Structure formats: structure tokens, C-alpha cells
Amino acid sequence: MIKFRFIRILVLALFFAGCGKDAEIIILCTNDMHGNIDNFPKLSAYYRKLKVENPNTFLFSDGDLFSGNPLVDQYIEKGYPIVDIMNKVGYSLSSIGNHEFDYGQETLNKRIGQAEFQFICANIKYGENSTLKPLEPYRVFNINGVTMSVLGLIEVGSGGIPATHPGNVTGLKFASPAKTAGEYLFLGNGGIFVLLSHTGVESDVKIAEKYPEIDVILGGHSHTKINNGMVKNGVLITQASSKLRYVGETRISVKKGKIVSKTNKLVDLNKLSEEDPEIRKLIDSYKSADKGNKVIGRAASKISGKKQLGALMTDALTEMLDLDIAFLNPGGIRIGVIPKGDITMNTVYALDPFGNDIVKIIMSYDELEKFLLKNQTFLVSGISCAITSKEKKKTVKITDRNGAMLDKSKKYAVGMNSYIYSTCKFAHEDEGTAMNVNTSDILIKYIETMHTVDYGNVPARITVKK
Amino acid sequence: MKIFVNNKEITLFRGAKVKDAVLMFDRKVLREISSYEILDKYGNQTDVDGALQEGSRLFIRKTEGN
Numbered sequence: 251m252i253k254f255r256f257i258r259i260l261v262l263a264l265f266f267a268g269c270g271k272d273a274e275i276i277i278l279c280t281n282d283m284h285g286n287i288d289n290f291p292k293l294s295a296y297y298r299k300l301k302v303e304n305p306n307t308f309l310f311s312d313g314d315l316f317s318g319n320p321l322v323d324q325y326i327e328k329g330y331p332i333v334d335i336m337n338k339v340g341y342s343l344s345s346i347g348n349h350e351f352d353y354g355q356e357t358l359n360k361r362i363g364q365a366e367f368q369f370i371c372a373n374i375k376y377g378e379n380s381t382l383k384p385l386e387p388y389r390v391f392n393i394n395g396v397t398m399s400v401l402g403l404i405e406v407g408s409g410g411i412p413a414t415h416p417g418n419v420t421g422l423k424f425a426s427p428a429k430t431a432g433e434y435l436f437l438g439n440g441g442i443f444v445l446l447s448h449t450g451v452e453s454d455v456k457i458a459e460k461y462p463e464i465d466v467i468l469g470g471h472s473h474t475k476i477n478n479g480m481v482k483n484g485v486l487i488t489q490a491s492s493k494l495r496y497v498g499e500t501r502i503s504v505k506k507g508k509i510v511s512k513t514n515k516l517v518d519l520n521k522l523s524e525e526d527p528e529i530r531k532l533i534d535s536y537k538s539a540d541k542g543n544k545v546i547g548r549a550a551s552k553i554s555g556k557k558q559l560g561a562l563m564t565d566a567l568t569e570m571l572d573l574d575i576a577f578l579n580p581g582g583i584r585i586g587v588i589p590k591g592d593i594t595m596n597t598v599y600a601l602d603p604f605g606n607d608i609v610k611i612i613m614s615y616d617e618l619e620k621f622l623l624k625n626q627t628f629l630v631s632g633i634s635c636a637i638t639s640k641e642k643k644k645t646v647k648i649t650d651r652n653g654a655m656l657d658k659s660k661k662y663a664v665g666m667n668s669y670i671y672s673t674c675k676f677a678h679e680d681e682g683t684a685m686n687v688n689t690s691d692i693l694i695k696y697i698e699t700m701h702t703v704d705y706g707n708v709p710a711r712i713t714v715k716k
Numbered sequence: 717m718k719i720f721v722n723n724k725e726i727t728l729f730r731g732a733k734v735k736d737a738v739l740m741f742d743r744k745v746l747r748e749i750s751s752y753e754i755l756d757k758y759g760n761q762t763d764v765d766g767a768l769q770e771g772s773r774l775f776i777r778k779t780e781g782n
Contacts, residue, residue: 282765284765318765408717408730408731408770413767450766450767450769451756451758452756452757452769452772453769455758471766471767472756472766472768473734473762473766473767474760474761474762475761475762475763480760491761492763492765492766493763607731607733609729611729668729668732668735668736668739669739671728672737672739672740672743673739673743681717681727681729681730682729683729683730683731684729684730684731684732686731
């Protein structure tokens with residue numbers, strides 16, 4: 251309480267110190283880059299040009315730096331390249347996105363330690379079992395005597411955590427972003443109040459409708475392309491699509507301590523021609539060192555055809571994600587064979603180029619039986635299934651890995667890729683939950699864990715007799 | 717979670733993305749995504765990897781010239 255009172259007094263003091271001051275501020279903000287680095291040379295050149303014209307130009311990121319490019323995600327130090335590039339481009343601030351947790355808290359600590367810019371987040375609560383080092387909730391900039399306070403927020407999903415695998419956020423709790431924003435309204439007393447909100451546009455609109463004290467919301471998470479910003483309840487809401495295709499440019503004009511205008515536009519980075527040669531050189535060096543051909547394990551014998559490759563891929567899901575059963579569709583297998591010998595990361599990406607998300611559904615025996623009857627060509631792990639068809643009547647015998655009949659009264663944790671979920675109509679009481687991991691990354695982890703995989707002689711797991 | 721695509725209610729798994737909704741609505745759209753645009757309820761374009769929330773509304777429109 252005393253700490254909060256002190257902060258309030260400090261902010262008010264800064265505010266009164268800033269009364270009557272003028273400032274022209276430019277904030278460039280990227281969101282949801284997901285490891286896409288190709289446009290950084292253009293962003294860097296653009297930022298430097300603006301910075302020369304107006305020293306009060308800032309470069310922020312609104313989270314989800316990681317997950318989406320093997321060059322960044324599979325680097326020996328996961329995520330290192332993009333943080334390194336962001337350091338050199340000159341970012342000063344980033345919120346934490348849900349995908350910042352994808353490599354685990356220890357790795358996130360390393361990336362935060364590596365960053366020469368600051369990460370902020372106000373709605374993370376740190377428990378005893380968490381390993382994430384506590385982050386500052388906000389940062390205050392003093393610009394020609396005008397204060398600009400920036401508060402960081404992360405989205406919270408229906409399970410009470412951000413969209414990442416639950417194991418990545420052990421020991422952490424997450425408060426409601428809207429409620430948290432309400433606790434920091436005092437930041438609005440001191441000049442400009444900016445929210446760096448990785449919560450999605452719908453949540454941003456709700457926050458804006460509740461708190462007109464906020465001046466600008468720099469948004470992310472929903473990958474929304476808001477062309478010239480949206481004004482709700484007097485709050486300017488922005489978002490710049492995703493994957494570093496655009497940068498949002500927000501201009502705030504302050505006269506005599508009051509905001510007289512705030513505007514936003516999207517700059518299409520693909521349409522810019524000027525590049526920062528130093529950043530281009532840095533990206534090229536990461537690309538030439540790309541470890542796509544890195545050996546991740548070994549095939550003890552040739553793994554050939556959908557039956558054997560499918561067994562490898564579905565076993566990866568059950569083994570690595572603690573699922574009872576896993577299904578994949580045969581159309582998702584895009585190569586015919588993994589030769590005996592070394593398996594590289596590129597082989598996995600060729601085998602499974604889609605990298606679909608995995609969905610977990612709790613299914614009853616009856617639901618499982620109906621699912622199998624409709625999808626007899628699917629690839630499966632965790633069970634074997636014999637379907638016998640006799641005069642329009644079909645009987646299904648499902649056994650577990652040990653050959654024992656499945657318990658009809660039990661419920662089973664079933665994993666499948668999001669493509670199956672969305673395209674196959676099947677009865678299931680549980681809506682299912684995204685596991686926030688994708689099939690190719692799990693397969694890489696499985697092969698790395700096993701060192702040697704042997705699928706040269708696996709029996710068919712679903713058989714149909716007529 | 718329930719979301720709406722072109723005002724049609726769709727039930728999806730918790731944590732689903734825009735592409736999952738589009739795929740469930742009409743898989744042809746995702747195959748020919750460059751001929752379509754996906755808008756949110758405010759009329760903003762949304763990327764297929766974007767996150768959805770309970771009650772989200774999406775609108776799929778064929779783009780001009782296609």
C-alpha cells in the first residue's frame with residue numbers, strides 16, 4: 251500500500267513538473283512477429299530515419315516474438331536470434347505475449363537477460379514454484395518534461411492461463427487484464443497513459459470502453475490489421491497485423507501538457523525499399539548458420555509408408571503429451587519414407603510441413619468407438635482397433651497397448667490435430683482444449699528424446715475385416 | 717467455445733484460432749485464402765493465425781476481382 255502511494259505521488263509530481271510542456275511523440279510498434287525477421291532491415295532504416303527527424307521516436311514490441319520460424323525457435327539458444335536483432339534495431343520496450351512462455355520460464359529469463367530493451371507485464375502473479383524473474387508492470391518515460399507511462403498486459407484464456415502449454419507457466423497466476431488495467435489508472439494522471447496490451451482487439455475494446463483514462467492501446471494477440479487505429483470511448487486502439495509485415499506508427503501531440511491529437515497509421519514494410527545494411531548482414535549470418543540439417547536422432551531401420559510414419563508421429567503425441575490416445579489424418583504425412591540412419595530437423599518439416607496445433611479432448615468409450623467407425627484410415631497411437639463388418643453390422647474391438655480391452659466406463663484423454671477437429675464431424679461432449687504445441691515440434695522433441703526410433707516393423711493399428 | 721462466422725454459430729475447442737473457425741465453416745476458403753478476406757466485428761482484417769475469444773464474430777468475404 252505504502253509502495254503504491256509513493257508511486258502515485260511520484261507520478262503526480264512528474265505530471266505537475268510536465269504541466270505546460272509540449273512534445274511530439276512517435277511510437278513505432280510491432281506485434282506478434284512470431285520469429286519473422288526478414289523485414290527488420292527495413293524497419294531499422296525506417297526507425298532511424300524517423301529518429302533523426304524526431305528524437306522522441308520510440309520502438310516497442312507488443313509480444314509474441316517467438317514461435318513461428320524454426321530459425322528462431324530451433325536455434326541452439328531458443329529465441330536468441332530475434333532478441334539479438336531487436337537489440338541492434340533499437341527496441342526500448344516489449345510486453346510479454348503468451349508465446350514468450352513457449353520455451354519455458356528458464357529460457358524466457360535468459361531471453362529477458364539478453365534483451366537490451368525492457369519487458370513489462372502487470373498481470374502476472376509470481377508463486378513459489380515459478381522460476382520467471384518478476385517483471386516491472388510498467389515503465390515511465392520523460393519526454394521534454396512530459397511523462398508517458400506504458401503498462402504491459404498479457405491475455406488470460408478460459409483456463410486462467412495464457413495460450414501456451416500449462417507446463418510452461420507452472421507457479422504463475424494471471425490476473426484479469428481489464429481488472430489490472432483498472433488498478434493502474436493513476437498512471438493516467440501523469441501525462442500520457444499507454445497500454446501495451448497483448449490481449450486481443452475485443453479485450454482492448456472492452457478495456458477502452460471501461461477506462462477512458464487510457465490514451466492509447468497498442469494491441470496484439472488477435473493479429474488484427476487496424477488500418478488507421480480505432481477510437482472507442484476516446485481511446486485510440488491500434489494493432490499491426492502480424493509477422494512483421496507492418497509496423498504501427500502512432501503520433502501523439504502534446505501542447506501545454508495536454509494531448510491535442512493522437513493518430514495511427516500502418517506502414518507496410520514490404521513496400522519500403524531502404525534497408526539497414528548492418529541488420530541485413532546480421533540476418534544473413536543467422537540464415538547461413540541455420541541448423542535445419544542438424545541431426546536430431548536416428549532411424550534404426552527404414553520408416554516407410556503412412557502406417558509406419560503415422561505410428562512414429564502419433565506415438566510422439568501420446569509419449570510427449572501424456573495422452574491416452576492420439577490420432578492424425580493420413581493426408582498430413584507428406585513424404586513416403588525416412589531412410590535408415592540420421593534424421594534431421596528438415597526431414598521432420600518435410601514429413602509434417604503443416605505443424606498443426608494439437609487439441610486434447612476427453613472422450614468416452616462410445617464417442618471413441620463412433621469416431622473410429624467414421625475414420626478407419628486414420629493413424630493412431632495408444633490403442634489398436636479391429637473393425638469387423640458383417641451384413642451392415644459393424645463391431646469394434648478396441649484394445650490398449652498391452653492388448654487388454656478398453657474399459658467402457660472410463661474417459662480417455664485423446665489428442666488430435668486441429669485439422670481433424672475442424673473438418674471431421676464427430677460427437678464429443680467435451681469441446682476440447684488447444685494444447686498450444688504443434689505436431690512437428692513435438693515430433694522433433696520425441697526423436698531427440700528417444701535418440702533412436704524403430705518403426706520398421708510396426709503392425710497395423712486399425713484393421714478392417716469384411 | 718462458441719464463435720460466429722458470417723452469423724452462423726460454430727462450436728470450437730478452447731484456444732482455437734481464426735483458421736480453425738474458417739476451416740470448420742468452409743474448408744475451401746482456407747485452400748483459396750488469397751481470394752478471401754476475413755474481417756472481425758469491427759471490420760478489421762484478421763490474420764488466420766489470430767486468436768479467438770468466446771463469442772468472437774468473423775465475417776468471410778470474397779475479395780473483389782475474384
